[in-house]
Amino acid sequence: xxxxxxxxxxxxxxxxxxTVAIGLRKPADTEIRSKMIGKAMPDFALEPAVASHPxxxxxxxxxxxxRLVNVFASWCVPCKAEAPQLMALKRRGVPIDGVxxxxxxxxxxxxxxxxGDPFERIGADPASRVQxxxxxxxxxxxxxxxxxxxxxxxxxxxxxxENVAAIMAAxxxxx
Amino acid sequence: MIAEAGLAALWLAAxxxxxxxxxxVAALINSSPAFAGEGDQAKPxxxxxxxxxxxxxxxxxxPPPPEIRGRNFASAIRTIAIVQGLLVGLSFLALIQLFLRTxxxxxxxxxxxxxxxxxxxxxxxxxxxxxGSMLLWVTVxxxxxxxxxxxxxxxxxxxSIATLAAQAAIGLGFYAFLLFSSNPFERxxxxxxEGNGLNPLLQDPGLAFHPPTLYFGYVGISIAFSFAVGxxxxxxxxxxxxxxxxxxxxxxxxxxxxxxxxxxYWAYYELGWGGWWFWDxxxxxxxxxxxxxxxxxxxxxxxxxxxxxxxxxxxxxVVAFSMSMVGTFLVRSGILTSVHSFAxxxxxxxxxxxxxxxxxxxxxxxxxLRVGTxxxxxxxxxxxxxxxxxxxxxxxxxxxxxxxxGTLYPLATEALGVKxxxxxxxxxxxxxxxxxxxxxxxxxxxxxxWRRDRLREVARRIALPILLxxxxxxxxxLLAPGMGILPLLGLVLALGVGAASVAPLWKRKLLRTxxxxxxxxxxxxxxxxxxxxxxxxxxxxxxxxVAARVGDRVSVGPWSLRFDSIEPVAGPNWTAVEARLTxxxxxxxxxxxxxxxxxxxxPPTETSEAAIATRLDGQLYTVIGKPDGxxxxxxxxxxxxxxxxxxxxxxxxxxxxxxxxxxRVRRGRRSVPQEAYA
Numbered sequence: 001x002x003x004x005x006x007x008x009x010x011x012x013x014x015x016x017x018x019t020v021a022i023g024l025r026k027p028a029d030t031e032i033r034s035k036m037i038g039k040a041m042p043d044f045a046l047e048p049a050v051a052s053h054p055x056x057x058x059x060x061x062x063x064x065x066x067r068l069v070n071v072f073a074s075w076c077v078p079c080k081a082e083a084p085q086l087m088a089l090k091r092r093g094v095p096i097d098g099v100x101x102x103x104x105x106x107x108x109x110x111x112x113x114x115x116g117d118p119f120e121r122i123g124a125d126p127a128s129r130v131q132x133x134x135x136x137x138x139x140x141x142x143x144x145x146x147x148x149x150x151x152x153x154x155x156x157x158x159x160x161x162e163n164v165a166a167i168m169a170a171x172x173x174x175x
Numbered sequence: 176m177i178a179e180a181g182l183a184a185l186w187l188a189a190x191x192x193x194x195x196x197x198x199x200v201a202a203l204i205n206s207s208p209a210f211a212g213e214g215d216q217a218k219p220x221x222x223x224x225x226x227x228x229x230x231x232x233x234x235x236x237x238p239p240p241p242e243i244r245g246r247n248f249a250s251a252i253r254t255i256a257i258v259q260g261l262l263v264g265l266s267f268l269a270l271i272q273l274f275l276r277t278x279x280x281x282x283x284x285x286x287x288x289x290x291x292x293x294x295x296x297x298x299x300x301x302x303x304x305x306x307g308s309m310l311l312w313v314t315v316x317x318x319x320x321x322x323x324x325x326x327x328x329x330x331x332x333x334x335s336i337a338t339l340a341a342q343a344a345i346g347l348g349f350y351a352f353l354l355f356s357s358n359p360f361e362r363x364x365x366x367x368x369e370g371n372g373l374n375p376l377l378q379d380p381g382l383a384f385h386p387p388t389l390y391f392g393y394v395g396i397s398i399a400f401s402f403a404v405g406x407x408x409x410x411x412x413x414x415x416x417x418x419x420x421x422x423x424x425x426x427x428x429x430x431x432x433x434x435x436x437x438x439x440y441w442a443y444y445e446l447g448w449g450g451w452w453f454w455d456x457x458x459x460x461x462x463x464x465x466x467x468x469x470x471x472x473x474x475x476x477x478x479x480x481x482x483x484x485x486x487x488x489x490x491x492x493v494v495a496f497s498m499s500m501v502g503t504f505l506v507r508s509g510i511l512t513s514v515h516s517f518a519x520x521x522x523x524x525x526x527x528x529x530x531x532x533x534x535x536x537x538x539x540x541x542x543x544l545r546v547g548t549x550x551x552x553x554x555x556x557x558x559x560x561x562x563x564x565x566x567x568x569x570x571x572x573x574x575x576x577x578x579x580x581g582t583l584y585p586l587a588t589e590a591l592g593v594k595x596x597x598x599x600x601x602x603x604x605x606x607x608x609x610x611x612x613x614x615x616x617x618x619x620x621x622x623x624x625w626r627r628d629r630l631r632e633v634a635r636r637i638a639l640p641i642l643l644x645x646x647x648x649x650x651x652x653l654l655a656p657g658m659g660i661l662p663l664l665g666l667v668l669a670l671g672v673g674a675a676s677v678a679p680l681w682k683r684k685l686l687r688t689x690x691x692x693x694x695x696x697x698x699x700x701x702x703x704x705x706x707x708x709x710x711x712x713x714x715x716x717x718x719x720x721v722a723a724r725v726g727d728r729v730s731v732g733p734w735s736l737r738f739d740s741i742e743p744v745a746g747p748n749w750t751a752v753e754a755r756l757t758x759x760x761x762x763x764x765x766x767x768x769x770x771x772x773x774x775x776x777x778p779p780t781e782t783s784e785a786a787i788a789t790r791l792d793g794q795l796y797t798v799i800g801k802p803d804g805x806x807x808x809x810x811x812x813x814x815x816x817x818x819x820x821x822x823x824x825x826x827x828x829x830x831x832x833x834x835x836x837x838x839r840v841r842r843g844r845r846s847v848p849q850e851a852y853a
Contacts, residue, residue: 006546009490010539016501016583017532023510023586024524077371 036135041149044130046123049100050108056097056123062149066174068096068167069143070119071131073103074111076139078158083115085159090118094171098122101131101139142167146174178281181269182360185310188262188317189350192343195255195320199340202248203408206333249332252339253324259346260321267301267314270359274301279370282363283307289372291748299383300373305507305523306359308386312503313349315394320346323398329419329843330402331411338398338405345397348530356526375749375775375782381441385434389461392431393499396468398423400496403489404538407545412485413552417478420492422839424475428468429832435461436825447783447798449813451712451821454602459582460502463575467495470571473564481625483552483561487568493542497535498575504531510586556627563620570613577605607661614668614706617699618675637675644671658714665710673703690838698831705824711793711817722807732814734760734795739767741799741808749773751784754799754808758788770799794818 036042045057061067070086072079090096098119100108108122125131134143134151144153144167153170155163273281274297277290287304288297302308320342327335353359402420406412438461443451452458471491477484504510508524555561581602622636647667651658658666676699680688717732727738739755751773759765768786775782788795793816800809 003547006486007543009494010536010543013497013535013539017528017536019583019587020504020508020510020528024508024528 036133036151037154039151041145041151042130042133044123044133046099046125046130048105049098049103049122049124050105050112052109052112053098053119053122056099056121058149060097060121061145062147064147065095066144066146066152066171068094068171069099069134069145070096071099071101071134071136071139071141071143073101073139074107075103076101079111079140080115082140082158082160083118085161085164086118087116088164089159089167092168094168095120099125099130099134101125101128144170144174177269177272177276178278178360178362181266181273182358184262184266184269185350185354185360188259188266189347189354191255191259191262192317192346192350195252195259195343196340196347198248198252198255199336199343202252202336203333203340205248249336252336256317256324256339256342257321259343260317260324263310263314263317267310270307270310271298271301273360274298274307277370279368280362280364280366282361283359285363285367285370287371287373289370289748292373292378293747295380295383296373296378300377302386303373303377303382306353306357308390309349309353309357309507310359311387311390312394313346313353315390316342316346316349316397319395319398320401323401323423327419327423329415330405331409331415334402334405334409334411334416336405337408338401341401341404341408342397345401345534348533352523352526352530356523372748372775375773375780378748378775379441379445381437381445385437385441388430388437389434392427392429392434392468393461393464393502395427395430396424396464396496396499398427399468399471399492400538403492404541406489407538407541407549410545410548412478412489412549414479414482417475417488418843421472421475421479422836422843424468424472424492424495425832425836425839428465428472429829429836431461431465431468432825432829432832435465436822436829439825440822444785444787445782447785447811449718449785449796449798449811449815451818454581454599456582457502457506459578460498460505463498463502463578463582464495466571466575466578467491467498470568470575471495473571474568477561477564478552481553481555481561483555484565484568485549485552486546489546489549490542491568493535493538494575497531497538498579500527500531500535504528505582555625558623558630558633559627560620560623560625563616563623567613567616567620570609570616574606574609574613577609578602581605603661611661611664611668614672614702617702618672621679621695621699622675636678640671640675640678643674644668647671655714662710662714665706666714669703669707669710672706673700676700676703690841691835692838694831694833694835694838696831697834698828701824701827701829701831703824704827705821708817708820708822708824712815712821715816716818717814719810719812721810721812722803723810724807729810729812731795731812732816734758734812734814736768736797736812738808738810744771746773749775752799754797754810756786756797756810758795758797760790768795768797770797772799772801789819792816 041058041061043058045059046055048055056069061069068089086096096118098121100122103124103126105124108124112119123130131139134141136143136154138156140158142155142159143151146152152174153167155167159167270283273284274288275294277284277288277292277297279285279290283304283306287307288300292300296303300307302311320339323342324339327338330338399420402416402423406416438458439451442453442458443449471488471494474484474488474491478488504524504527507527510524618640619633619637623633644667647670648663651663651667677696679692679696719729719731721727721729723729723738725738725740729736729738736759737757739757741752741754744751744753751771753769753771756768756770757765758768766788768788770786771784773782773784774780783798783800785796785798787797793814796813796815798811800811802808
């Protein structure tokens with residue numbers, strides 16, 4: 001009995017290792033998933049974020065074809081990192097709209113000039129209202145919205161090259 | 176070139192740690208009593224090498240006597256440990272130099288610094304990031320090893336060699352981690368024009384002080400781990416071992432206490448949330464080693480004084496540093512969400528996890544295999560100082576287990592597919608009662624005799640504090656009815672425990688009382704003081720949250736404030752809006768507080784700089800929040816009676832530790848000759 005007791009700490013430690021190893025294998029799950037997935041986009045109409053792009057409203061997302069909505073900001077570093085992937089999606093024919101969070105129009109313009117412009121429409125969300133309504137908790141996040149304005153897929157964080165396929169698949173499935 | 180020199184020094188140090196480990200193992204195998212056919216019965220506390228016979232091999236003029244070879248081995252290993260410490264120190268200085276110069280051709284500097292930063296944050300910025308703080312981590316580890324090599328003369332030679340070998344083994348893994356997955360000296364090409372800047376939350380003098388202090392404690396406790404492994408390898412656990420280990424545990428514990436206290440105050444004023452402890456995973460990661468080290472500190476005393484709790488002490492020494500490593504893992508892997516998270520990278524997480532599996536798993540396996548052969552120490556009656564210390568240890572371990580489970584619970588449930596979040600309510604509720612029990616035992620323990628005592632005697636000694644507690648309880652119930660049960664008990668017990676903790680000095684000649692007794696008294700008093708602060712903060716804090724226009728008057732607790740103006744100000748690398756609040760207490764003289772909302776451009780972040788007025792009986796804490804667009808500003812105001820006692824108490828605990836350390840070392844010096852050759 002006492003012998004067994006001596007091995008108790010090791011047993012506890014092994015349990016810890018197993019738990020943590022499982023946790024490490026799916027780190028994305030620590031993020032806050034939107035409760036809006038599968039639901040219709042909330043109604044909104046944003047001001048334009050830059051003069052070069054028309055503004056975004058919920059009505060544009062119910063136009064019959066699926067689209068991507070990218071929640072971004074010029075001050076966010078991962079947003080710069082995901083720019084090439086957004087451009088690649090655009091080249092593959094995916095229409096993308098942007099929501100600029102707490103941003104200034106000159107900064108957004110500079111951001112687009114420097115890192116590429118994948119967007120058709122960009123709405124300004126100076127107080128994060130639309131962002132919260134979408135159930136997004138940070139920038140960048142990307143939503144796949146089907147032709148009826150229902151959110152089908154949410155990608156949290158920057159889109160890395162290995163994520164493009166999953167987003168493409170969600171886009172195709174939303175057709 | 177500085178970066179390359181730093182990297183070279185790091186590689187050399189890593190190579191030396193491999194050599195240190197190799198030589199240590201070789202020395203132990205060569206001198207193994209088992210090898211000499213003596214079975215597994217090592218001489219307890221003896222001069223270790225005298226009982227082994229060196230097998231004959233490839234020596235031309237016959238092998239030198241084993242003890243001389245052992246001595247040579249030992250002194251060579253010591254030298255290696257010292258040189259290793261120096262090399263890592265150099266490498267760390269190189270990194271600091273790169274940050275001071277803002278050498279943007281180094282990736283780490285470019286990612287975390289900026290040429291326009293004040294020099295203090297360039298300097299401290301060296302460890303305000305993952306790679307740099309890991310380098311600080313191994314620097315402390317290697318310096319701790321070097322310190323053992325330099326100053327530790329009380330351990331038997333064999334245990335000493337095993338200890339240094341264990342320290343090298345830990346070092347080796349973390350060197351590998353640095354060099355292969357977190358190289359701080361990596362170059363960047365093309366060289367950027369400007370750096371990214373340091374996270375503004377870290378741009379505070381606290382960064383210069385808090386992480387190094389914490390790391391000295393956090394990583395310094397590795398010595399206890401290595402001692403324990405060394406003692407398990409040589410099966411030499413006894414009072415001499417405990418006396419040798421105690422100053423090292425004390426030293427690390429002092430730093431850990433200071434680091435936690437400083438970190439708590441830093442979070443309190445820098446985050447602008449008005450709280451002093453958030454049960455954030457990273458805070459828990461520093462609390463868990465502290466709890467284990469506190470338990471260890473007490474059990475090692477039982478082992479040193481009464482030769483009891485042998486296996487338990489070894490166990491705690493392993494657990495304490497294991498908790499440090501687990502904490503490092505939790506912070507670095509990004510597996511738990513926390514305000515402190517470093518760059519999240521699952522690969523790094525897996526790397527540290529493998530190191531954890533090797534070191535902790537290895538040490539616990541060794542424990543399971545070996546500790547059965549460690550002879551049982553002396554026994555004692557339940558009513559005795561040892562008894563109280565055992566209860567103290569058990570309670571500390573219960574709190575440790577609760578914090579551990581609470582921190583990992585979200586992970587565990589997530590593995591089962593459920594997402595939960597555990598916050599302050601859980602931790603306060605489950606740890607509070609045990610913590611209160613713990614302070615009661617803390618008050619009783621020092622008033623009991625070693626080995627055996629009589630309850631009636633103890634009751635007589637504790638009568639006055641109990642009377643005080645009862646009176647305080649009565650007063651509190653009359654004057655402040657409706658207090659929460661935990662704050663009420665905390666406040667009342669703080670008084671009784673405070674009185675009881677100075678009771679050991681009663682009727683003693685104060686000048687002739689040993690320094691370590693003073694240390695114990697001071698530390699215990701510090702706990703009572705901190706407890707009073709915590710209870711008062713949670714029971715009596717007044718909070719006012721308003722949206723105010725310029726010219727409005729607001730009050731919080733005994734204070735009245737006028738919102739005079741709001742104006743922009745600029746600092747070296749930030750701009751801010753600053754509110755001017757004229758503050759007055761009753762009819763006292765008015766004065767001005769200026770809380771700020773700061774905007775940093777690199778990287779773009781906002782922080783709120785609280786303006787705090789400290790009085791003897793508490794702090795007024797003011798924060799300015801966001802404008803609502805219609806000319807009103809959010810003001811968050813708190814009056815926190817006696818909140819400062821929390822950190823004052825923490826400081827007292829650490830100071831007590833320092834007195835005890837000085838007392839022990841002085842006494843140790845005096846008795847070394849007898850002990851070492853006994």
